Amino acid sequence: MTDETHQFCKIFLCSPEPSAIMQALSELLGGVFLRRSMFLADATVDVLRNSDAGTSEDFVGWPTIVEIEATREATNVSIRNIAAEVLTAMWSCDVPAIASCSFEDELPWHGGMDRL
Template sequence: MDDEDHEYCKVFLQAKEDLAVDFLTGLLGVRDRLGVFSLPEAIVDVSRNPGRGATGDFIGWPAIVEVEAEEGAERASVVGLVSRILSALWEAGIPAVAACDYEDELPWRGGIGRLET
């Protein structure tokens, strides 16, 4: 896969890592190992945000979800997956904001639009 085909997204969550893992386990299904989900379109990895608390905005939130497209995955499938994750988190009352090249294709511009209202 060359760089132009590489799709990567980081979703910042205002939630603890263990809550995020449990939530995504219910949404995505069985995980490979703690916090890592292998799906046909992408690898989804939940971890503690190393920059947590560093800022007062979403970049300092406690957990991150990294979504990395699998080789050959359709862009629309990856965007759909991230959209599904974001929408489910918001419906559960968990604030989340995505940072990626395609955030304008996501609901609420990846969540930043929700913070602006």
């Protein structure tokens, strides 16, 4: 079971195409999206349009968000690994991605901040 520090992670993507992101994440995580949500054993993964898109030149204004929420069965390691997989997959597809969560310092490139 996760502790309070690994319950949730939001990843901002500089990509205007949520459908392409969902397809990539389905292949990566081995799940299927129902509308905008994929239900895995350890997490629910949502791909959403950012309601604050365009309001800032910073990453918080990027158009797409991936939200990862831990299930009861999740561990800190499993949630960290899912977030790391999403980040590195996006970077390998040349999609800028930045994580905002309490454990971003445990993620590659400190959640992407060191890549900016």
